[in-house]
Amino acid sequence: MDLALLRTFVTVHRAGSFTRAAALLGLSQPAVTSQIRTLERQLGRPLFLRQARGVTPTTIGDELAHKAAPHLDALVEIAESGLEEDSSLRTLHLAGPPEFTAERALPALTELTGEDGRSFALRASFGTAEETLEGLAAGHHDLAISTVRPRGALLSATALCDEEHVLVAAPGWAERIGSGAVRQAGASVLEQVPVIEVHESLPFVSRYWASVFDSRPVSPGTVIVPDLRAVLACAAAGAGLAVLPRYLCAAALGRGEVITLHEPAVPPLRTYFLVIRTGTLAMPPIARAYERLQQAAAAWC
Numbered sequence: 001m002d003l004a005l006l007r008t009f010v011t012v013h014r015a016g017s018f019t020r021a022a023a024l025l026g027l028s029q030p031a032v033t034s035q036i037r038t039l040e041r042q043l044g045r046p047l048f049l050r051q052a053r054g055v056t057p058t059t060i061g062d063e064l065a066h067k068a069a070p071h072l073d074a075l076v077e078i079a080e081s082g083l084e085e086d087s088s089l090r091t092l093h094l095a096g097p098p099e100f101t102a103e104r105a106l107p108a109l110t111e112l113t114g115e116d117g118r119s120f121a122l123r124a125s126f127g128t129a130e131e132t133l134e135g136l137a138a139g140h141h142d143l144a145i146s147t148v149r150p151r152g153a154l155l156s157a158t159a160l161c162d163e164e165h166v167l168v169a170a171p172g173w174a175e176r177i178g179s180g181a182v183r184q185a186g187a188s189v190l191e192q193v194p195v196i197e198v199h200e201s202l203p204f205v206s207r208y209w210a211s212v213f214d215s216r217p218v219s220p221g222t223v224i225v226p227d228l229r230a231v232l233a234c235a236a237a238g239a240g241l242a243v244l245p246r247y248l249c250a251a252a253l254g255r256g257e258v259i260t261l262h263e264p265a266v267p268p269l270r271t272y273f274l275v276i277r278t279g280t281l282a283m284p285p286i287a288r289a290y291e292r293l294q295q296a297a298a299a300w301c
Contacts, residue, residue, distance in 0.1 A: 003075070006068050008035040009047065013065040014154040014278045015137070017054035023140045024277070067073040073279045085242040090285045091121040095135055096145030098126035099228040099248060100163075100272060105145055108296035109289055136275060142286050144275040145293075155274040163245040165208055165268040168258040169193065176230040182262040187213040190261070194240030195219040196231050204243040211268040232258070245270075247300065 011022040012032065019221050022029045038045050056144035096105060106124060113122050113166065127135065129148040136144040137154055149157045167182075173193055181189045187209060195205050195217060202217060209217045225231055232249050235242040236257040252258045272295055281287045 002039075002156075003036050003072070005039045005042075008032055009039055009061075010065055010069045010072055010279070012036060012048065013061060013069075014152075015054075016056075016152055016154060017082075018056075020095065020137060020154070047232060069279065073282045086220060091123055092285050092289055093123045093125070093141045094143050094144065094145075094289070095125045095127060095141040097129070097132075097134045097147065099245070101145060103248060104291060104296070104300060107116055108293055112288055112292055125151050133275065136277060139277075140284075142276070142280065143289055143293075146269055146275050149273050150275060153278060156278045157275045158294070159184055160272045160274040160293065161300045162269040162271050162301075165204065165246060165248065165270065166246050166253075167208060167212075167241060167254070167261045168235055168249055169233075169241040169261055170236055170261050171256065172238055173241065174259055177261070179234060187215055187217070190241060191218045192220065194221040194223060196223045196225070196234045196240045196242040198224070198226055198228060198231060205241075207270075208243040208268050212262070212264045223229050242260050247260055 008021065008025060008027075012018060015021040018029050018032050018036070022032045025032065030287060032272050035046060043060070045060045047064065048055040048057055067171075073092075082102070088205065092109075094101065094105065094109070101124060106122075109122060113120065125141070129146045132141070132144045132146050133148065133150050133155065135141045146157070177189055177193070193220055195202060197203070197205055200222075202222070205217045209215055219240075221240075223234050225234060228244060228248055231242045232244055232252060234240070235244075235249075236252055241261060249258060253260065274290060276286060276290065281290060
């Protein structure tokens, strides 16, 4: 059986779409369709059921993928290990949310870009979880960090770390509200404080209010800026309250530029996932970056 046909088959099985598989393989969609039909003729059985949106594997298709995929991944690993001995650089494309990627992931990966004979070039891009996962599925990225766990067989996700969210404001707001007022009276005392957020939908504040106060936020006004680091700067300047990842505002808390307005018994958490296209851990640069981020994350939690 032709290994090229099997590679195309496994890619379609993981992608759930001829179109997406074609993009990942660098082939035209008709070429992918032709290869799958050839393989189906050789086996004498259909491997996929064509649907309006993509394809679904038949029972035979699932069985073949289960048997073939590990061996194909192993062959890729052997081939990539051989290429690793070459002195040429391999470019790793990383994508994720701007703040976490900039503050956490990129510093952890920079040591892998040194001149140690196993180096790779690093390219990073920022985006929402949806944009990041779509780009990874389409082959634009090698590795992604996402706050959403993807579905389907094409992408594989591993929990990387949890981030704690804290409610902060400049010290002047705490003085106006009163020490311990939130603990005693709940969210109602915060209704006089403007909110600083990254989007009009108030994603961080709304999640915090729902988790801690079992209510929706009420505010006399909002400041919307598209980056959590800008949210922190506005909060430190006294523009209002904000909900931020603790890692991002820890230094400002230590300097007294902002203070916590409330310390719930169970703080809200958000999980980050490390996501790859299934099978790509056979590629040494991706495997090294994947392992390094997991090692670094042990100190982030």
